Amino acid sequence: MSIWGILLIAFLAGIEGVVDEWEFHQPIVACTLVGLATGNLVSGIALGASLQLVTLGWMNIGAAVAPDPALAAVVAAWWVSGPAHLPVAAGVILAIPLALIGQGLTRGLRHLIIPLVAQADVAAAAGNLHKIEWLHRGSVVLQGLRVMIPTALLMALPAAWIRLSFHVLPATIRGGLHVAAGLLVIVSFAIVINMMATRQLWPFFCIGFALGTDSHLSLVALGLIGVALAILYLRLQAPHESQSGNGPTPPAAEDDLDRELDDL
Amino acid sequence: MTEKNETPRQLTLTDQLWVFGRSGWEQAAWNYPRLQNLGFCYLMIPAIRRLYPDKTEAGQAAARHLELFNTMPYMQSLITGVTLSLEEDRANGKPVSSADISAVKIGMMGSLAGVADPIWWGTWRPILSAFAASLALSGFGIVGPLVFFIGWNLARLAFRWGAQRWGYRQGLKVVTALSSGVLQKLTLGASIVGMFVMGAIIPRWTRVKLAPIVATNHHAALSLQSLMDQLLPGLIPLLLTLGCVWLLRRHVKPLWLLLGLFILGLAGYSLGILR
Structure with missing residues (x-):
């Protein structure tokens, strides 16, 4: 029962890892679902939240393929919440090589799918819209299998082996895993900062850091300060520009929504 | 027409x-x-x-x-x-x-x-x-x-x-x-x-704890972590993050950064500096 549930989660995560819509592949969702399926919700959520901080900087931009959180989250959660019962820190560490395997599979499938796409050209020439639709739906299934099959293979490894190989590790390494797992989040933060940082934005980073060290400020308060700073900066930057009567545009509406949700 | x-x-x-x-x-x-x-x-x-x-x-x-x-x-x-x-x-x-x-x-x-x-x-x-x-x-x-x-x-x-x-x-x-x-x-x-x-997240969610190495003065024993906290909490995560940004700008692959931090964490723990 729980095994079929996990394979279904793997299938959904595999689709989302490429489609990037409902975000089932993000560890905080995928690990929670695996925790639910195995009946160990608490450890699933703990792993999902810890792993989320490590993966939040991984993004597919343009034609680049980032490491794939889908395979990583599902299999690591199975090893942590499933019968192997690895500690959360071990799950976070093991997720990294799994994410690289997932990345390789994503790249591979993007090449393998070429003949299928070529079939769509043939169908278009014949005016056969139905065939194009089914070719696309077929590729959705392929993306799901991309993660489901490796998950099934890795789940076939006996839990005893996983536990044994963990306990074979020297005590210093086993103890150090949680230290190492705590450090990995830094890379994600650095990726996000590197993506956005320009000379004029570093002061905002400094203010954020200084306020972040005060543990009395809640996250919502910090979010409000950040949004307020952004509005002030934009206003002051272009004082000559009076509010022109442009109608509300969807991007602006989205921005408002962002703010509202930030304030939740 | x-x-x-x-x-x-x-x-x-x-x-x-x-x-x-x-x-x-x-x-x-x-x-x-x-x-x-x-x-x-x-x-x-x-x-x-x-x-x-x-x-x-x-x-x-x-x-x-x-x-x-x-x-x-x-x-x-x-x-x-x-x-x-x-x-x-x-x-x-x-x-x-x-x-x-x-x-x-x-x-x-x-x-x-x-x-x-x-x-x-x-x-x-x-x-x-x-x-x-x-x-x-x-x-x-x-x-x-x-x-x-x-x-x-x-x-x-x-x-x-x-x-x-x-x-x-x-x-x-x-x-x-x-x-x-x-x-x-x-x-x-x-x-x-x-x-x-991102600036605010760094000191909150990066867990780097120095082991209580005690710098024994004549009178007071001082833990290194509390000294750092006195100076600026989250200073070590900040420096590590900025170091990673610097390396990313020099086209170092994120994978190497992950590996480096992993080794740093294990080494720091086994040497008794981090916990």
Whole structure:
């Protein structure tokens, strides 16, 4: 029962890892679902939240393929919440090589799918819209299998082996895993900062850091300060520009929504 | 010209909802030479069926949307809306050529992706998921994942539908509206919030604890960690993060940074410096 549930989660995560819509592949969702399926919700959520901080900087931009959180989250959660019962820190560490395997599979499938796409050209020439639709739906299934099959293979490894190989590790390494797992989040933060940082934005980073060290400020308060700073900066930057009567545009509406949700 | 102009061919609300429903599957057939081409064609098919009852015309329309296409998937909804309006004009005999439609798509896809990537992937997802993770880790349990899932998808669906409707209603006017600098402002605003929140996240969620190495003075014993906390809490995570940014700017692969920090963590623990 729980095994079929996990394979279904793997299938959904595999689709989302490429489609990037409902975000089932993000560890905080995928690990929670695996925790639910195995009946160990608490450890699933703990792993999902810890792993989320490590993966939040991984993004597919343009034609680049980032490491794939889908395979990583599902299999690591199975090893942590499933019968192997690895500690959360071990799950976070093991997720990294799994994410690289997932990345390789994503790249591979993007090449393998070429003949299928070529079939769509043939169908278009014949005016056969139905065939194009089914070719696309077929590729959705392929993306799901991309993660489901490796998950099934890795789940076939006996839990005893996983536990044994963990306990074979020297005590210093086993103890150090949680230290190492705590450090990995830094890379994600650095990726996000590197993506956005320009000379004029570093002061905002400094203010954020200084306020972040005060543990009395809640996250919502910090979010409000950040949004307020952004509005002030934009206003002051272009004082000559009076509010022109442009109608509300969807991007602006989205921005408002962002703010509202930030304030939740 | 000599077409029988009985009723203008028009997309119904249902057609638009079908296109909206399909727009979320766009990236499934992501492939290297032509990227999101099949996905875009797939989501246009409900509109193609309505606008081009003739099989040859429908095939030509499908072929035109099988050309190379790639953008940020949510921004695609805006391009989809504009494309729907152009296709509708074309189906009704207005002077819109196949090449025009392709040119508008290609023209919008790059600049819109450049704006939407930092907003959605660079700001909104890191902030929302870090917030959700912190909720989960501070004892709220399932509330964390729920906040992320609901918050993300509400914002995404509202944006997609709004963008598609706006694009369809405005048509080519969207292109001029966007060139007025709204997008640049939006990107800058999002980047400010993003940088601010990233700064705030670092001291909170990077767990680096120095072991209580005691620097014995004559009188007072001082723990190194409390000394650091006195100076500036989160100083070590800050320096590590800035070091990683510096290395990323020098094109060091993130994988090597992960490996380096992993070894640093294990070594620091076994030497008794970190715990």
